[in-house]
Amino acid sequence: MNPNKFSDAEIASVYKAIRERRDMRHFLPTPLEAGQLERFIQAAHMAPSVGLMQPWRFIRITDTELRRAIQQHVETERLATADALEQRSHEFMRLKVEGILSCAEVLVVGLTDHREKYIFGRRTMPEMDLASASCAIQNMWLAARAEGIAMGWVSLFDPETLRQLCKMPEGSQPIAILCLGHTAEFYPAPMLEIEAWDKRKALADICFENSWGD
Template sequence: MLNELITKDERDAVYKTIFSRRDVRKEFLPDPIQDTVLQRILMAAHHAPSVGFMQPWNFIIVRNIETRKKIKEAFVLAHEKAAQLFDEEKSQKYRKLKLEGITEAPLGICVTCDRERNGPIVIGRTSIPETDIYSSVCAVQNLWIAARAENLGVGWVSIIDNVKLKKILGIPNHVVPVAYLCLGHVSHFQEKPDLERTGWLPRLKMESVVYDEKWPRDT
């Protein structure tokens, strides 16, 4: 039963899944994903928490390779633009990073936020209107954890022009693309996140990001 207490083994499995989740870019295999598995992952995403229970998300499944090539072209343009923002040393290192698997993964999923769903006034969104976007991000996280539990990799392509992405996928004006995700079987999962493993940035110690009661004065 869903309302039963979580057992120790179930708890440990959840933590293992969270800590072994990775942003996958270059380990994708071309093997297709079973429809039953994809439906389980999407159902997990659909059961994310949402402000006012507005469930603002939609999931666009992108299998067509020609469509994914267009998305890859949009990534390449945004990637080159981003490379020019760093100093020369950092730019060279940035260009060597593999930051997407758009055509390597067998499919993509665009997670969106319909900001007009259930009308202009939503419980919990009256003071912080961005909570509908946050809700869709929760769906992304659910999807990612569920995919890892299915031994599938997910890669979030955040280097992309949303205007171009909306045009490619025919997304209405009032709907916001929140995440374009690459999904597929992988050859392996890395021990550490790519950007940590390659020395781009270290993982912060937890004690450096946890404060008691209020924000400290000396930060």
């Protein structure tokens, strides 16, 4: 008997949240419950981070004009991405890539400035601050899904442009625009699978033993 193990029901809930989490693009304008956003940010803040540096910073976008400016910038980047995709550009343009104007809450997630002073765990891999912040975002995603709230991670933006829009300090780096809100229904599978953009790889294609490919 493992004394550290959760109950069977608790374990099932954890795996259910992981399995049914979706990168959402369709939202209802219904506001979140009081305290709900704070719970999600607290869940994010409980994530592990290299050297306990806690590199994540969250900016809640409540100004309507700023939200609109962010959406317009994402749309500009969407068109540039379509051009870069060449043969798949028309296929890409049919996809819905964000819900910035329709969701209840928008958060911009950034890496803090002065990150170079953190050496623990980053001497040979400085990008571990990004990995740490990604863990925080995943925590938020799972907490939101457990409470029936949809979340989408938008990455179609120029970091320097978004940094200036949000008045972030020099040396900081935005890494995500998060859309959160109620939805009519969660996608039964990842949207890009439903739209036949790509499909999930088999475990045998990603898991090896002792050396790559074995």
